[in-house]
Amino acid sequence: MDAQSAAKLPFNLKIIPTNRDGIPMGVPFLAMLNPENFSVKEDVVWYEKPIPGKNGTDPTFLAVRPRTFTIDFILDGTGVNTNGVKIPVTAQVALFRGVTTNIRGTIHRPSYLMVQYGTFVNVCVLTTSTVTYTMFDLAGLPIRAKISATFTERIISGLSDVLGMLSSPDLTHEVEVKQxxxxxxxxxxxxxxxxxxxxxxxANRIKNFRKLKPGTKLNFYPLLSAKKQ
Incomplete structure (x- = not known):
């Protein structure tokens, strides 16, 4: 893989295993190709009680269900789209399943997840995934596949005390940018x-937020101050 392709990888779709509090832990799945489709679904639940002798009703609001979002992306093992780098499709599928569906021994369930693509960041769990193999070599081994994965957003009701101290929006935080x-x-x-x-x-006078310079120190001001910038 050339330097240009490697530089683009951090901006590709990432699925990151986390603990219950949404803190990343473990090796993430990094898609080599960006998604073909990305859709977000929101459901509002209403109670509709029929009124005898009348047409229609005035729905009563009940709740907003957690958002779900579906991502379709390609796994390529031909090397055509990755400058000659050939990673077997079966290995890529195994990496995806290792992050999203394999049972973790310590928690006896699949990992909580964080999905990040561009400016979209969401803590969630995987609800369904479908792998469709679309191309095979002469030996019948898959060399290209499509994954359609649906996730359900999580609402973290309370962060741990440590996370609260580290991430409180009422404090100014200085973060050094890493590569x-x-x-x-x-x-x-x-x-x-x-x-x-x-x-x-x-607030940090950044002209191009897509190209952060490693070693730069960024200030994350209290939330109210950040809103005023």
Missing amino acids: YDLLPLLTYNIYQNQHYYLQVAK
Whole structure:
């Protein structure tokens, strides 16, 4: 893989195993090719009680279900799209399953997850995944496949005391940028919400948030201050 392709990898789709509090732990799955499709579904639950003798009703709000989102992406083992680098499709599928569906011995269940793609960051769990093999070599081994994965968003009701101390939005945090760090993900780690990354960029006078310079120190101000920037 050439330097240009390697530089793009941090911006590709990442599925990161986390603990219950949403803190990354373990080796993530990094897609070599970006998603073909990305859809987000939101469901609002209403109670509709029929009124005798009348048409229609006035629905009563009950709840908003957790968001679900579906990502379709390609696994390629031909090397055509990855500058000659050939990673067997079966190995890529195994890596994906290792992160998303394999039972973890310590928690007796699949991992909690964080999905990050561009500015989208979400803590979630995998609900369904389908692997469709679309190309085979002369020996019948798959060399290309498509994964369609659906995730359900998690709402973390309470962060641990340690996480609270490290990520409190009421404190100013200084973070040193490491190679391949992404501003939306850094912002999520501090505020538990990636949507403030533009305010953080403005507060730190960053002209191009997609190209953070390793070694740079960024200030993440208290949430109210960040909103005012």
